[in-house]
Amino acid sequence: MVLNLLFLALGMVLLIKGADWLVDGAAALAKKYKVSDLAIGLTIVAFGTSAPELVVNSFAAAEGHHQMVLGNIIGSNFFNLFLILGVAGIIIPLTVQSSTVWKEIPFSLFAIVLVFAFGNNFFVNQNSLISRADGFILLGLFFIFLYYVYSQLKSDPSEIELEEKNMSNLMITVFIFAGLAGLVIGGKVVLVNAVSIAHVFGVSERIIGLTVVAAGTSLPELATSVVAAIKKKSDIAVGNIIGSNIFNFLLIFAISAIIRPIQYDTIFNRDLYLIAGGTAFLFIAMFTGGKKKLDRWEAAILLIVFLAYTYYLINSGN
Secondary structure (H helix, E strand, O other): HHHHHHHHHHHHHHHHHHHHHHHHHHHHHHHHHOOHHHHHHHHHHHHHHHHHHHHHHHHHHHHHOHHHHHHHHHHHHHHHHHHHHHHHHHHEEEEOOOOHHHHHHHHHHHHHHHHHHHHOOOOOOOOOOEEEHHHHHHHHHHHHHHHHHHHHHOOOOHHOOOOOOOOOOHHHHHHHHHHHHHHHHOOOOOHHHHHHHHHHHHHOOHHHHHHHHHHHHHHHHHHHHHHHOOOOHHHHHHHHHHHHHHHHHHHHHHHHHHHOEOOOOOOHHHHHHHHHHHHHHHHOOOOOOOEEEOOOHHHHHHHHHHHHHHHHHHHHHO
């Protein structure tokens, strides 16, 4: 049991460092070929922060751990919305742009509703199965969102700021392959040990996915948003979370379903209701108190909900 916990922690470290190394190496390679910061930010950096969830879910989907797939994605979004935004918003009230209020937050809510509809057979009677066809629909919407982000940043490229690292070709190769190895090995280690821990404690893979695995794979978003809040870069703090949640539902859910159709358990409806409610609350918060701002008291509500629901999940076991 102790070994499982140690290996789980090691797997998390490999996932986070693997994503970090891959981003550094790929960004340095792109710079050598005169690729813009904008293109790097939209592709390499965006992929890097979502890579832990993507790798863990790819393994989980391939091996038929449906509850782990659902738990990790839904749990990561719950973690992002309630804990990370809650903490960042308490550090500093988060002011956002009009596009975030009127486009990105509603798009995030639409993604939640669509996943809920697929899982609950709103369109086709398919025994609560999120099919490969559903996965391709989600993937298509993800590319539409990516194009929207590209259009937004193209009009204001100053929003992407990357720290340049000069590397030799050998170091670039080492970073990229070390990053990929870290992601693959870390993802496998996390999945195997998370499942073992679930069996030892007699809790479902859903609970482990919603809590332990989701928290671990969301560490890049936590670090990014907290640092952004400390540096008073509110748009980055909020945009990182909303963008990550859209990535999780549209990209990672899509790839997981394409690898292997996901058997949806309607017990996850409760979690989706909570995330949808939290997203709607975030939208409403933009019009209360400070306009287009998540005030500290509103952020505190998000954090309290996170702590209360996590306590409930752990103690109820369902």
